[in-house]
Structure formats: structure tokens, C-alpha cells
Amino acid sequence: MAGTLPADSKSWRERRDAGLSDSIMRRTIGNVTRRFSTGQRQVFTGYAEEILAREAAVMAKRHAIRDLDILLPLLRETVQAHGGQTYLAGDAKEAVAVVVNIAQTRGVQRVIKTKSMLTEEIELNKALQAVGLSVVETDLGEYIIQRAHETPSHILAPAAHKSRVQIETLFRDDACERGITPPTSDNAESLTLYARQRLRDEFLHADMGITGGNFAVAETGTVVLITNEGNADMVTTLPRILVSVVGIEKILDTWDALGTIIQQPAMNGIGQRLSSYTTFLSGPRRDGMVEGPDEWHLVLVDNGRTTLRGTEFEDVLSCIRCGACLNVCPVFRQVGGHAYGSVYTGPIGIVETPLLTDWTILPELPTVACTVCHACGEACPMEIDLPHHIIQLRQEKVRRHLVTSGVTRSYRWWAKLWATPGGYRRSLRLARWGQRLYLRQGKLHDAPGIAHGWFLSRNMPPIASETFHEWWLKNRKGGSS
């Protein structure tokens, strides 16, 4: 069954142009992505153990996806054996209904969350707020965009598009609403200090914590969370109810497999050997303990993931959300995350968005947001063949008649002409004749049909009055081809 994802209703052209004209976002995304991708290259230098571990991690993820039918029941069994409760949600609607029901039946009023792409995917905050609950994101970047009513622009740096001045305004408004002291200035230290104090109050008064999960180990019934801020440590230990919403593709079979993969998100995402905090959750609070929740609920979410199993796209389910593919993508670096219109952005978003939703949203992504430079394929630690998948999706798009007939006809005509040397020569003669309409001061300024887009931001030299082929035919010895 296909899943559902939220989508921006604006056209690609509007989203793209908004991204290209947002100088703050472009500067910050440029800095962040360059730092992260440089960090990824440097952290593996001379670290042979983790190069080998990465290879083992790829195998572990592939096996786990293949054995999902066995591992899902095993994970549920081990979690339940430790006193946790588990749920399997087929789609976003089911997952949301489970979490809302847990909150309502337990008298929850205040909810705190860790960063989770899956909860963005299922629009959990909106559903919880609709039933009157207060929901606060505790990752600083997520908190900023929640205040701004926006979506993340980068998997690991969700507020990378916001400037300090914009953040200060958001925090001042927040302080005014709550009658508390606002940040003292717009420097990053003051803004972070404000968030620390503001969110500490939320941590201490929340009834329910919601987390995602980087990994879920079937053998031990453990959910693993990785943060640099430490907010997951508070969300998992302070509220009385804890809900972990985890995609079924996050399952690993064994504890040993976890050992091979645990450093990979930080190494490939931000260039650190390990994030500051890695939090392991294997059950609710036990007798004699004072930390941890009274109840732990694990909601495992499918939402279109099983439709990828057994297909040529199965490796996509190995994604560890490190963001390495975003950091090296030249399109992402220019337009930023919001231009994609999906929760999942960059190369992995181009592939996942149509696959998880059976092409019901944003079918333009594989065509418009990739230059097929293959940088993402080289950067992906899980060896997901993203460039190949994007090309496959372009082919699938044509098969599904999701490309306009004008574009399809243009490419067919082009392909037919260039299939033979004679056709190629005829096309050049035709273009040389036609280009006169678009020539100004010795440059081509526009072209008809599908070529028009190339000239939106650049001019091109005209087709030579005599090409090398033509010169060769005239001048080579014997004078004939």
C-alpha cells in the first residue's frame, strides 16, 4: 500500500525561484553543506576500522530489510518482553491515530519531541495540536522552524535558512507571548541561551515525550537515538509517557550489527566520530529507578516502505538519514531544501518522494532537481545507487505518462534525428537556420520548446557557421567521408 507525504502546493518553478532568490538560505546552506561534506572526507582518513565497519553496516542494513518479515515480530516481542507496548501502523493516518489515542487516554497536556523526519512525514504535530495538545520541538533547529511555521530545509540543519535576525524576532515574539525575558541580542550565544532556558521549562513540565529512532535492534528490543544537543536524553528520561515513532526500515537484526553502524550517521553526516549523545532505550522505568517513563510505546510505521521491498529500489530503505547526499548535491546547494516541496529533500528525497507515495505527489522531482552528476552516489555511505535510481524514475515517469506530450514528442524527435549521422547533420542545418530568430550581438538568447529553460540564466554561443564535421568533409584528403 502506498504511503502519504505532505507536499508543497506551489509549482516547482515558484519553489525553485524562491530558493534561488533567498540569499540568507543560500549562504548558510552553502557553508553548512561544504563543512559537512569536507568533514565526511576527513573523518574517514586513516580510520581503517570504520571504513570496514561501514562495509559491514551496508550488509547489515541490506539483510535486515530482506528479513523484515522475521525481524518486525521479533522486535515487537523483545520490546514487549521489557514492558514496552508496540503498534504497527500501515500508513500515516494509522500512526497518528495511535499516538493521539495514547495521549488522550492518559490525560496528556504537554508534549515534547526530539527531531524526527518520520513525524514530519506523518504530520504528527498538526494532529496533536488539533486535539488541543501543546507540542514543542526541542531540537534547537526544529524549535526555530516550529516557531516560524516552516518545514526543515536540511535533514541535519533544519533551520539553516533562517538568519540570526529572523531567529531573534521569532524568540522575541515567543518571549512576549509567554511574558518572559527575551534574548539579549541577536548573536548565536544569546539566542541559544534563550532557547536553553525556554526549553528547560518544557522538558520539566511535559507529560509525554515523542522520539524518532535512528536504529531499532530486534535482538534486544532497543531503540537508539543520536543527538549533539542532548535533548533526547531529557525527552526519554523526564516525561511520564514516552512514544517512539520509528520507520520499519530502521530495524537491525543484532546488537553486533548495531556496533558496525552506530558511528556512521555522525561520521557521514557531520564529520564527527560519534555525536555527543547516543541514547539507548530498551524499556520503561524499572522498580527502584527514578529516571525514565512509566510507559514506553513503540509505534512502527510502514507508510509505503514495504512497497519498495523486492523491487530494484529496495536499497533505498537502507538510508540512515545522514544527509551526505544533500551535502554534495549541486542542485540542493543552490535551491535549498524547501524547493523540493517534500519532507525528504536532496537526492534521497527525489527518489523516496515518488516511491513512497506511488507518484501521487511531486512527480517532477526526478526530472527537474538532478543534474546526474553522480556525486550523491559517491557520498552515500549505505551505497544506495541514487543516480541510477533517478534515471530509472525518469524512465518510469515516461511509462506512467507523467511527462507532458510536448516534452515526450520533442525528445522522440530529437532522439530520432540524432540516431543517424545524416539526421544529426540535418538537425544542425535546421538549427543554424532557426537560430537567426534568437541571435543578438553574436549570442543566442533563447530557443523554442524544451531548450527554452537553458536560456533563463545564460546565453550561449551560436552554432558555428561551419562545424568541424563540415570542415573535415571539405578538407580531408579525397574530399569525401
Place this chain on the structure above:
Amino acid sequence: MTSTLWPTDTNVGEFSWRWTNAGGMVWEARGREAIIKTVEQAWDYLVIPNPKASSGPVIYWVNLELQHIDWRHVLQQHGSVKAWEWGSQGDMRNVATTAILGITGCAWAAAATGSVALYASDITGLWPSILPPAHLVLVERHRIVSTVAEGLRQMTGQPLPPLFKIVSGPSMTADIEGTLIIGVHGPGRVGAIVYDV
């Protein structure tokens, strides 16, 4: 980095280098008296810069081999208003929230990542490592293994604690224009004393 006290122990050297590189501070101590003296140095680094240094308690738990030390006495000598041992009274949450320093032992540490592993139980807590603005971890040097994977392997064959964590540096964020800020939710100052009794 090479260890001063144990120059042939590569795990100690590697752990110290990685922990320091991540923004923490490391001290080494051999024997009871040296450990107590080193806590004083750690206090100067972790607590004194805090403008509220004289106003809050310290919350602590230590590993078995250090339990013979009268920690309350030691900490109050250094300037702690009050020192609470984990589990000694009911409202540990409130104590940890108001504490100016959390002191913990650790189950194991990993050299290659400069990490320490802490388990939640009735006698060992996680809040002292996350709620106060500074965290001091006491690491018995033989507990330092090479890698996180090795540390995790040690945990097999016994029931896992319902909660445990690996700490590899201070709480930090770069969410505002990519500027690195230390101490967003958890401690901004972290220190480790590697010891041998």
C-alpha cells in the same frame, strides 16, 4: 596524545586525545589522594566560571572502587553548598535540575571516539550527566576499551538497562547560521578524570 601516568596504555592516550578534541578536559590521577586533589582542579575548571557557582548543590555517584571516599566532605571542602549522592533522597530530579555540577562514574569508555557509557539504575543515574551545566565523569582506566563496538559487545549476555547513554563531548549545536555553540540543553563544560586506585 600520550598518557603522563600510563605512557604505555594507548587506550588512555587515545581516549584523552579524543575527549579533549571534542571540547572536554582530561586529568589523570593515581591513588586516593591524587584523585581527591584532581577533583579540586576539575572544580576550578568546571564550576568556578559559572556565575552561580556558589548557589547550587552537586549531585554525584561513583563506581564501587571509589565509594570508600567521603565525597560529601571532599566536595564541600571545594566549595559545594551541598552534595547529594544519587538515590540518597527522594527528589533526585529537582536536585539534578538545580545542581551546578553532576559527577558520575561510568560503565565503560571507548578510546577511539573519546566516549563514556553510563547506565540508568537505582544506584547510577543519567540526570547528573545532562541536567547540570557541567559534568565530571570519573573513568577507571581499565574500563577504557578500544572502540564503542567493543564496549557494546561487553554488554551482551546480561539484561540491558532500560536506559543508557554514550557521551562523547559537551552538548552542542550549530543550528544558528552554522555557528558552533556549546551547552545548548545539557552541560557546556565536561571533564574526565582517568584514575587508577
